[in-house]
Amino acid sequence: MRKYLLSAVAAGAVLAGAGSALADEAAAQKWIDQEFQPSVLSKDDQLAEMQWFIKAAEPFSGMEVNVLSEGIPTHSYESEVLAKAFEEITGIKVNHQILGEGEVVQAVQTQMQTGRNLYDAYVNDSDLIGTHSRLQLAYNLTDWMGGAAKDVTNPGLDLDDFMGTQFTTGPDGDLYQLPDQQFANLYWFRKDWFDREDLKTAFKDKYGYDLGVPVNWSAYEDIAEFFTNDVKEVDGVPIFGHMDYGKRAPDLGWRMTDAWLSMAGAGDKGEPNGIPVDEWG
Missing domain, CATH: 3.40.190 (D-Maltodextrin-Binding Protein; domain 2)
Structure with missing residues (x-):
């Protein structure tokens, strides 16, 4: 045994x-x-x-x-x-x-x-x-x-x-599991738009911080609002919508709440590792 x-x-x-x-x-x-x-x-x-x-x-x-x-x-x-x-x-x-x-x-x-x-x-x-x-x-x-x-x-x-x-580290600071694979969640964006001086200036004038990859959920919302309602089109091409996942799947709901919201700091800080807790935890 x-x-x-x-x-x-x-x-x-x-x-x-x-x-x-x-x-x-x-x-x-x-x-x-x-x-x-x-x-x-x-x-x-x-x-x-x-x-x-x-x-x-x-x-x-x-x-x-x-x-x-x-x-x-x-x-x-x-x-x-x-x-x-x-x-x-x-x-x-x-x-x-x-x-x-x-x-x-x-x-x-x-x-x-x-x-x-x-x-x-x-x-x-x-x-x-x-x-x-x-x-x-x-x-x-x-x-x-x-x-x-x-x-x-x-x-x-x-x-x-x-x-x-x-x-995979316990609250005692010791390792109990070795990471074997990861579910990667990526943020894709138009870097050429984010690098445009006119858009960077307009965004900072309105929101008070630099245009860049969002570090929390409110910044994600600000960027979506800015490009949708203020910019509207770039070089004559209309901007419409955004995409988090492009494939229909039953896990879309919890991918959004578990991955995106918790990455954006929307979950409670949990034990044992202080990582935000959502419906997985």
Whole structure:
């Protein structure tokens, strides 16, 4: 029976278990040449890192690692490509299963409640950081990677290079999850309009601050009002409307409230990380 679970472990960052004698440097070179490009590392540096993985895997012959995640393209790639590469390079067999989001959450809850080891690692939402840090049923990665798992933690792992660790850090300041993927929300705008001196002057005269990318929701409204009601047209071409999402989808409502409003500071400051709370929190 395993008391603790690994949560949101980024593929290849930590060796969580097991291997066989199939580790192969030639396979590592094949994957480097055919799949792991482009890379911020040179091919020589990539091979050196793969050699470390091969060596670190040697004591874990004959075991397997079972991982569960929800079905999005990132995790499909991990399941279908990275798991195969990891096994060929290190000899560690990773069974990466994909289920629906609700089923992943149910499995996490069942494992925590019963203590039965359903999976060795989960890729689950960072929304569970409060649960993991409070219940102490997921590995404290800060302690684990610096202690019991130090010898099997990639020495090239750069935690500062991850985006979103503030969402996976508990109120005790320790890391319980490694960010694996992000839902990016982007603000697109006509920079050539924002750079026009006549428009910049007119905007500042009316609103009292510089025209630029909005840092809060009221600025977003001011910019929309300015271009719609004051500018009306640029170089003889009428301005009409704006777009947040261009594809019809059932998640549009919560994308607006969860992502845009909270990014604009419209949510309450929440625990454990001080990030605005909306209907997700």
